[in-house]
Amino acid sequence: MIVATQTATKGANVELLLVQALSGLASAASLFLVASGLSIIFGVTRIVNFAHGAFYMLGAYMAYTLTSRFAGPLGFWGGLVVASLIVAALGALMEMVLLRRIYQAPELFQLLATFGVTLMVQDLVVLIWGPDDLMGPRAPGFTGAFELFGRRIPSYDALLIVLGPLVLGLLWLLFHRTRWGVLVRAATQDRDMVACLGVNQKWLFTSVFALGVFLAALGGALQIPRTTVTHAMDLSIIVEVFVVVVIGGLGSVTGAFFAAVLVSELNALGILVLPKISLIAVFLVMAVVLVVRPFGLLGKPERAPRAAAGLSFRPWKPMTQIERIGVALIVAMAALLPLFAGDYTLSVGSEILVFVLFASSLHFMMTVGGLASFGHAAYFGLGAYGAAFAVKFLGAPMGVALLIGPLFGMLGAIVSGWFCVRLTGVYFAMLTLAFAQIIWSVTFQWVEVTGGDNGLLGIWPARWASSPQGFFWLTLGIAVVGVALLRMLVFSPFGFGLRAARDSTLRADAIGINRKSVQWAAFVVSGTFAGLAGALFAFLKGSVFPDSLAIPISVDGLVMVLLGGIETVSGAVVGAIVYKALAIWLMSQTDLSKLILGAIIVLLVVASPKGIVGFIEHIRHRRPRTPTGADVPDSLGINMKAAE
Amino acid sequence: MKLEVAGLNSFYGRAHILFDVALEVGKGEVVALLGRNGAGKSTTFRSVVGLVSGRSGQVKFEGEDISRLPSYEIVRRGLGYVPEDRRIFTDLTVEENFEVGRQKPREGVAAWSQDRIYTLFPNLGEMRKRLGGEMSGGEQQMLSIGRTLMGNPSLVLLDEPSEGLAPKIVEQMADAILAMKREGLSIVISEQNLHFAKLICDRAYIIEKGRMRFSGTIAELEAHPEVRDAYLAV
Ligand SMILES: Nc1ncnc2c1ncn2[C@@H]1O[C@H](COP(=O)(O)OP(=O)(O)OP(=O)(O)O)[C@@H](O)[C@H]1O
Ligand SMILES: [Mg+2]
Numbered sequence: 096m097i098v099a100t101q102t103a104t105k106g107a108n109v110e111l112l113l114v115q116a117l118s119g120l121a122s123a124a125s126l127f128l129v130a131s132g133l134s135i136i137f138g139v140t141r142i143v144n145f146a147h148g149a150f151y152m153l154g155a156y157m158a159y160t161l162t163s164r165f166a167g168p169l170g171f172w173g174g175l176v177v178a179s180l181i182v183a184a185l186g187a188l189m190e191m192v193l194l195r196r197i198y199q200a201p202e203l204f205q206l207l208a209t210f211g212v213t214l215m216v217q218d219l220v221v222l223i224w225g226p227d228d229l230m231g232p233r234a235p236g237f238t239g240a241f242e243l244f245g246r247r248i249p250s251y252d253a254l255l256i257v258l259g260p261l262v263l264g265l266l267w268l269l270f271h272r273t274r275w276g277v278l279v280r281a282a283t284q285d286r287d288m289v290a291c292l293g294v295n296q297k298w299l300f301t302s303v304f305a306l307g308v309f310l311a312a313l314g315g316a317l318q319i320p321r322t323t324v325t326h327a328m329d330l331s332i333i334v335e336v337f338v339v340v341v342i343g344g345l346g347s348v349t350g351a352f353f354a355a356v357l358v359s360e361l362n363a364l365g366i367l368v369l370p371k372i373s374l375i376a377v378f379l380v381m382a383v384v385l386v387v388r389p390f391g392l393l394g395k396p397e398r399a400p401r402a403a404a405g406l407s408f409r410p411w412k413p414m415t416q417i418e419r420i421g422v423a424l425i426v427a428m429a430a431l432l433p434l435f436a437g438d439y440t441l442s443v444g445s446e447i448l449v450f451v452l453f454a455s456s457l458h459f460m461m462t463v464g465g466l467a468s469f470g471h472a473a474y475f476g477l478g479a480y481g482a483a484f485a486v487k488f489l490g491a492p493m494g495v496a497l498l499i500g501p502l503f504g505m506l507g508a509i510v511s512g513w514f515c516v517r518l519t520g521v522y523f524a525m526l527t528l529a530f531a532q533i534i535w536s537v538t539f540q541w542v543e544v545t546g547g548d549n550g551l552l553g554i555w556p557a558r559w560a561s562s563p564q565g566f567f568w569l570t571l572g573i574a575v576v577g578v579a580l581l582r583m584l585v586f587s588p589f590g591f592g593l594r595a596a597r598d599s600t601l602r603a604d605a606i607g608i609n610r611k612s613v614q615w616a617a618f619v620v621s622g623t624f625a626g627l628a629g630a631l632f633a634f635l636k637g638s639v640f641p642d643s644l645a646i647p648i649s650v651d652g653l654v655m656v657l658l659g660g661i662e663t664v665s666g667a668v669v670g671a672i673v674y675k676a677l678a679i680w681l682m683s684q685t686d687l688s689k690l691i692l693g694a695i696i697v698l699l700v701v702a703s704p705k706g707i708v709g710f711i712e713h714i715r716h717r718r719p720r721t722p723t724g725a726d727v728p729d730s731l732g733i734n735m736k737a738a739e
Numbered sequence: 740m741k742l743e744v745a746g747l748n749s750f751y752g753r754a755h756i757l758f759d760v761a762l763e764v765g766k767g768e769v770v771a772l773l774g775r776n777g778a779g780k781s782t783t784f785r786s787v788v789g790l791v792s793g794r795s796g797q798v799k800f801e802g803e804d805i806s807r808l809p810s811y812e813i814v815r816r817g818l819g820y821v822p823e824d825r826r827i828f829t830d831l832t833v834e835e836n837f838e839v840g841r842q843k844p845r846e847g848v849a850a851w852s853q854d855r856i857y858t859l860f861p862n863l864g865e866m867r868k869r870l871g872g873e874m875s876g877g878e879q880q881m882l883s884i885g886r887t888l889m890g891n892p893s894l895v896l897l898d899e900p901s902e903g904l905a906p907k908i909v910e911q912m913a914d915a916i917l918a919m920k921r922e923g924l925s926i927v928i929s930e931q932n933l934h935f936a937k938l939i940c941d942r943a944y945i946i947e948k949g950r951m952r953f954s955g956t957i958a959e960l961e962a963h964p965e966v967r968d969a970y971l972a973v
Contacts, residue, residue, distance in 0.1 A: 290809070291822065292840045
């Protein structure tokens with residue numbers, strides 16, 4: 096329609112559209128390579144490899160090094176391939192050392208572990224290649240451009256446009272014409288049966304992983320003539336890739352191809368229509384696809400949906416009298432802290448308390464609702480911006496701003512929650528992440544309102560709370576009330592309904608609980624409390640930046656929950672205190688905090704998936720194992736009667 | 740002895756399913772493992788091929804202990820397994836399904852090829868390019884058996900091969916199994932009743948609630964209708 100009216104009025108616009116479309120196709124090539132790699136890996140191993148972006152980035156860096164060292168066409172093209180092979184070998188190593196230990200773990204743990212690797216790679220890349228952006232060489236033979244409608248199109252783009260379908264065709268041949276490919280397709284459908292036919296799954300998995308990583312690395316390596324190599328390319332690509340596989344359907348290579356083209360075209364053409372918020376177009380398409388086909392255009396429903404988070408849930412009980420007194424004592428002791436602690440300690444304490452509330456809100460939705468969000472920072476950040484807007488644009492006092500912040504969090508959760516609860520498991524996790532990134536990029540790009548990268552400054556608390564002591568008491572009060580409210584919700588009929596919905600959709604349906612609406616409600620509750628934490632955070636820092644809704648905050652929340660223990664009611668409180676204190680301390684001690692945190696996350700997932708509180712509870716509740724098989728061997732005679 | 744199982748105990752989580760199960764299969768023998776719904780037949784098979792993690796006891800195949808080996812190693816030694824729900828790869832063609840099952844020829848065992856399997860199951864020969872998901876139940880059962888034969892096993896565990904099949908197909912299936920026996924294959928078949936087993940088997944075991952209740956020849960079993968009535972479906 097739009098195109099039609101434009102042809103009638105301005106012919107030149109059609110040409111611009113065409114040229115943009117071609118550039119979109121060129122961008123689709125790398126996106127397709129990375130997404131197909133992710134999809135292939137997921138198909139067989141059922142792991143969503145968050146580190147895929149890291150491998151993409153490593154591919155680019157490695158290719159940069161090799162192609163700058165070895166000149167000429169052979170040096171360049173050989174460099175790209177060798178770089179991708181080296182990265183693929185690294186991927187295989189990671190599969191053997193790390194993933195083999197966690198194939199049976201819940202998907203949240205797998206996402207977290209691979210995210211931990213991503214964090215480590217970010218620091219390692221800076222260590223090895225330095226912090227500056229790098230410019231790779233141009234592709235020999237493809238440095239020029241050709242003319243189309245009077246506009247210049249780089250010939251390298253033309254190469255990429257051809258390359259996408261070519262790789263798709265090669266992958267098709269690989270999967271349909273080789274024994275390895277047939278085994279992979281069989282394993283994608285039923286990996287246990289493949290083992291029952293004498294195939295060693297271990298090596299199949301490792302080789303599939305290596306191929307997937309190779310594709311990611313090649314996708315990155317192919318970018319060096321087009322863009323600079325930076326150490327932020329990993330997160331930007333992974334979000335786009337998640338969007339692509341959610342649209343195309345996880346596990347489908349062809350789906351990845353079409354979705355990559357679709358997303359790249361929407362990006363390229365969206366810029367013409369909505370220059371500031373081109374991501375909205377992608378987002379709308381994704382929303383429509385998910386509503387119509389929850390498993391993507393060419394995806395298939397998961398055969399057996401896995402447990403979302405916990406391993407085995409110990410029945411939860413409200414606190415006993417003694418435990419309540421204990422908690423009251425700890426809170427009272429915390430309240431006395433401002434009487435003797437210094438300003439720095441108090442502001443660190445306030446920050447920890449903010450994250451106690453944030454982690455508890457995430458924990459509520461994860462354990463009670465069984466929803467592992469990878470984008471919880473969105474509601475935290477919305478809360479922070481909500482409070483900042485209230486102060487900046489309405490001149491609202493702190494009390495009002497602390498109400499408007501959570502309102503923002505709530506509204507954001509209402510909208511994105513509506514979409515997200517339609518999905519489960521990894522799809523849910525990826526969609527929450529994609530939402531958070533979209534909100535992040537809107538705040539980043541919408542400079543007039545949000546100040547963009549410069550943020551909003553001057554968000555100061557009311558006079559009575561402006562001293563570190565006063566603010567600490569304020570945060571303590573709000574955090575304690577917030578955590579208590581969340582806990583009460585867990586033991587309310589609503590919490591019960593949520594747990595029923597989490598444990599079994601069928602059972603929940605049978606007792607008249609609509610899974611989606613209950614989970615949506617949990618999502619909104621959780622987003623509101625996260626928003627409250629975010630609003631406090633804005634006043635604590637006196638400013639808001641887009642960082643407050645970026646991926647690291649989401650992951651911090653997840654790690655806190657994990658550290659505290661997923662299966663507990665309030666483990667997140669302990670997890671948040673330990674993790675935040677550790678993180679703040681690490682930041683002051685070393686430049687390699689990401690490397691260390693990443694390593695901690697990986698170790699945590701592998702060594703202690705039950706977390707600190709889960710571990711303590713396990714010891715407290717340890718009981719002698721009841722002897723199994725109480726049946727007394729019955730004689731034939733008795734049994735015959737019983738059978739009748 | 741081809742296969743010797745002794746003192747086998749299996750668990751699903753905390754649920755104790757098999758109690759000291761014992762079973763022996765000689766070379767070239769066709770043995771039935773009979774029992775009602777939920778008696779533990781499939782669990783026995785799954786335990787033998789290493790698919791049940793909670794398990795103790797002895798499983799010897801060709802004199803070697805295989806109880807600690809992973810499934811793929813067990814299968815590679817020549818112990819084939821055809822699961823009860825057939826588990827064919829529905830997105831793969833007939834030929835591709837066979838390809839997944841293909842293993843190197845084994846010494847002293849008849850080597851199978853796709854062509855030989857098409858002689859065993861002529862129906863399949865007419866649908867080599869068809870997807871597994873587009874086949875009837877009987878054809879899927881044949882495909883599943885043929886796929887396991889492609890691994891050149893010397894012993895096959897067949898879990899309820901006649902389940903849900905039309906009488907005519909059941910006859911075909913019996914003929915095919917007898918043909919496999921003539922190749923020197925040892926075969927264990929699980930069934931809920933005697934009808935199919937007595938067409939092809941030499942000996943039978945009866946399992947009930949995870950315990951072995953009877954072991955003897957088919958003739959002995961037929962001579963004791965009270966045993967059959969107590970433990971088997973009619
Ligand atoms: N995955 C499982 N988890 C827990 N219990 C199981 C599982 N699979 C089977 N069981 C139980 O183990 C027992 C034996 O089951 P099994 O499948 O071995 O029986 P079967 O003899 O093969 O029955 P059928 O003729 O119906 O196939 C049954 O009581 C069943 O409920
Ligand atoms: Mg069975």
